Amino acid sequence: MNNPPLRFEGSHPCDRKKSQGWGTVHSGDIRQCFRCFRNLFTNLPCPILFAFFCGKGGKPRHSTMVPSLKTVTLGLLLLTPLAAPAQTHFNGAKALEYARQFVAIGPRWPTSPGHAQAEVFLRSQFKHDQLEEDNFTANTPIGPVPMRNFIVRFPGKKDGVIVLATHYETNYWLRKINFVGANDGGSTTGLLMAIADQLREQIANGKKLDGYSVWLVFDDGEESILPTWTDSDSTYGTRHLAAKWARDGTLGRIKAFILADMIGDKDLDIQRESQSTDWLVALVRQAAKKFGYERYFFQKDEAVSDDHLPFVKRGVPSIDVIDLDYGPNNSYHHTDKDTMDKISAHSLTIDGDVFLETIRLIDLR
Numbered sequence: 313m314n315n316p317p318l319r320f321e322g323s324h325p326c327d328r329k330k331s332q333g334w335g336t337v338h339s340g341d342i343r344q345c346f347r348c349f350r351n352l353f354t355n356l357p358c359p360i361l362f363a364f365f366c367g368k369g370g371k372p373r374h375s376t377m378v379p380s381l382k383t384v385t386l387g388l389l390l391l392t393p394l395a396a397p398a399q400t401h402f403n404g405a406k407a408l409e410y411a412r413q414f415v416a417i418g419p420r421w422p423t424s425p426g427h428a429q430a431e432v433f434l435r436s437q438f439k440h441d442q443l444e445e446d447n448f449t450a451n452t453p454i455g456p457v458p459m460r461n462f463i464v465r466f467p468g469k470k471d472g473v474i475v476l477a478t479h480y481e482t483n484y485w486l487r488k489i490n491f492v493g494a495n496d497g498g499s500t501t502g503l504l505m506a507i508a509d510q511l512r513e514q515i516a517n518g519k520k521l522d523g524y525s526v527w528l529v530f531d532d533g534e535e536s537i538l539p540t541w542t543d544s545d546s547t548y549g550t551r552h553l554a555a556k557w558a559r560d561g562t563l564g565r566i567k568a569f570i571l572a573d574m575i576g577d578k579d580l581d582i583q584r585e586s587q588s589t590d591w592l593v594a595l596v597r598q599a600a601k602k603f604g605y606e607r608y609f610f611q612k613d614e615a616v617s618d619d620h621l622p623f624v625k626r627g628v629p630s631i632d633v634i635d636l637d638y639g640p641n642n643s644y645h646h647t648d649k650d651t652m653d654k655i656s657a658h659s660l661t662i663d664g665d666v667f668l669e670t671i672r673l674i675d676l677r
């Protein structure tokens with residue numbers, strides 16, 4: 313990707329389930345059973361708890377509440393965390409491990425042996441999934457170059473598609489150095505592989521995802537062939553795919569195109585890419601807020617030329633989730649310093665949590 317010139321919102325419902333059985337088993341005499349008594353207070357919705365203790369006049373609603381019981385109750389409230397149940401997180405360690413295996417291939421610029429190995433890796437990873445290999449020939453400054461996009465489809469119950477995309481290759485023009493693109497191409501390839509594992513579980517035994525279909529796209533030729541990025545020498549895979557999907561009508565089914573790029577960085581600082589669709593930015597922001605990840609997102613605005621633009625230009629709601637600030641003074645970007653020690657499972661956990669929550673929020677729209 314490239315950065316030319318340059319630009320920018322969430323609820324707290326208390327969602328505990330109502331308890332089952334405490335009233336029926338003990339006929340409401342909750343003083344007889346510590347467990348049921350505790351359940352009463354950990355399972356009631358917040359507004360009811362509030363009313364119970366602080367209701368009109370500050371008096372409890374139940375006349376059975378004796379002073380000693382009140383004392384015990386307050387003690388329990390102090391000891392019992394009323395916070396929501398522990399949040400489950402995306403497995404960023406798994407994503408990191410996938411990235412490690414993929415990046416171990418080494419440089420994978422178009423036409424290189426490493427690129428062929430990367431293709432074998434992706435093919436093997438998704439051999440039991442609905443995998444499409446989208447082969448095409450790119451017209452590049454060095455002549456025609458064979459390229460290949462990989463599309464993995466997870467069917468959903470709702471009519472429409474959410475695309476998650478990343479590029480997987482490395483730069484042709486960096487072929488003389490050992491540029492392995494751990495963050496740039498590698499980290500997000502690992503991320504999408506781990507997301508695929510989760511989606512695969514959800515469609516086991518012929519089931520479908522609850523929301524829209526999710527398609528994972530591993531696109532080729534995002535990087536320019538020559539050192540200077542131009543609109544015609546870059547984003548070969550996504551330009552090809554957007555054109556093809558425009559021709560066959562697929563484009564009209566895409567609800568959102570979400571691009572992941574360079575977000576394995578240990579020092580995660582995802583910018584607000586200014587050509588991205590406002591409502592998608594707002595949903596990503598809302599998803600980040602759910603996990604308390606606000607500080608990692610959208611602290612600065614910047615326009616970035618990247619794989620989302622062919623979709624933006626065709627009117628598809630799109631977002632580039634990218635951290636273009638990589639290393640001191642961006643010194644790791646497109647250098648042989650872009651190695652596995654610069655990326656982390658923690659950053660990939662953040663990414664995965666936010667991507668999956670964003671999908672859920674899009675499904676609810």
Ligand SMILES: [Zn+2]
Pocket residue numbers: 313496535646
């Ligand atoms: Zn790059």
